[in-house]
Amino acid sequence: MVKSIVIAGVGGQGTLLASKILATAAGAKGLFVRTSETIGMAQRGGSVSSHLRIDAREAAPIIPGAHGDIMLGFELAEAVRMIPKLKAGAKCVVNTDRIIPTNVALGRGVYLGDEYLALFKNRYPEAVFIEGAPLALAAGDIRTLNIVILGATVGASMLPFSEEEIRAAVKACVKPKLLAMNERAFELGLKASGVRW
Numbered sequence: 001m002v003k004s005i006v007i008a009g010v011g012g013q014g015t016l017l018a019s020k021i022l023a024t025a026a027g028a029k030g031l032f033v034r035t036s037e038t039i040g041m042a043q044r045g046g047s048v049s050s051h052l053r054i055d056a057r058e059a060a061p062i063i064p065g066a067h068g069d070i071m072l073g074f075e076l077a078e079a080v081r082m083i084p085k086l087k088a089g090a091k092c093v094v095n096t097d098r099i100i101p102t103n104v105a106l107g108r109g110v111y112l113g114d115e116y117l118a119l120f121k122n123r124y125p126e127a128v129f130i131e132g133a134p135l136a137l138a139a140g141d142i143r144t145l146n147i148v149i150l151g152a153t154v155g156a157s158m159l160p161f162s163e164e165e166i167r168a169a170v171k172a173c174v175k176p177k178l179l180a181m182n183e184r185a186f187e188l189g190l191k192a193s194g195v196r197w
Contacts, residue, residue, distance in 0.1 A: 002056045003052075003070065003160050005052040005069065006063055006072070006082050007051075007052075007074070008048075008071065008072070008074060008079050009048050009078050010046060010047060010048060010075050010099050011039070011046050013048070013074040015048045016037055016048070016050060017146055017173060018050070018146040019035055022052055022159070022166075023035050024173055025159075025161045025166055026161075028168065028172075031055045032054070032057050034052070035051065038050075049082060051085075054160065064085075066085070067085065068085040068087060069087060070092070070153070073149075074095050074132070075097065075098070076113060076117060077101075077111065079092070080116045092124050092128070093193070094127055095129075095130060096130065096131055128153075128193055130152050130189070136148050136185055138188060139182070144181060144182055147186050147189065148185045148192070151185065151186040151189020154186075154189075155192070156193040163190070167183075170183070
């Protein structure tokens with residue numbers, strides 16, 4: 001069951017916690033897992049990507065081009081940036097909320113959101129697209145976006161883990177005082193996963 005999972009987002013969206021949750025789920029099943037993160041200027045809203053290689057003992061932790069089986073895209077432009085890592089026919093859940101980079105806000109660049117979405121839909125017509133921020137806010141905090149995306153990915157049957165296995169991993173990785181809120185976020189993500197654009 002070799003699986004290579006790419007998580008793409010920006011700093012503050014919880015990509016690293018999502019990676020930890022998936023690695024925890026893999027470990028609980030007795031599967032070998034390697035992880036790697038590229039965080040750059042993550043604390044300032046920069047690009048963040050995580051790579052998970054599950055049950056791939058001979059593979060390097062960084063996913064080479066055209067080897068990714070699954071993508072969790074936390075931000076639209078960052079998801080598009082990681083398309084070269086994906087196989088044809090990869091399974092994807094992408095948050096369509098847009099975070100405008102500083103250079104664009106300063107008038108030094110352009111954010112082509114509609115074009116990014118069209119590109120993704122053309123390459124991966126079976127991808128699931130959700131608006132994650134409203135769901136995270138409904139759960140109680142925008143910082144639960146990562147759990148919303150995980151819930152949507154489970155709901156779309158894209159992960160090599162059951163709902164119960166991911167719920168257990170969330171419980172193992174989230175502070176007890178934040179668990180109820182994150183469980184709400186997971187439920188909202190599960191329900192949203194049936195939405196296709």
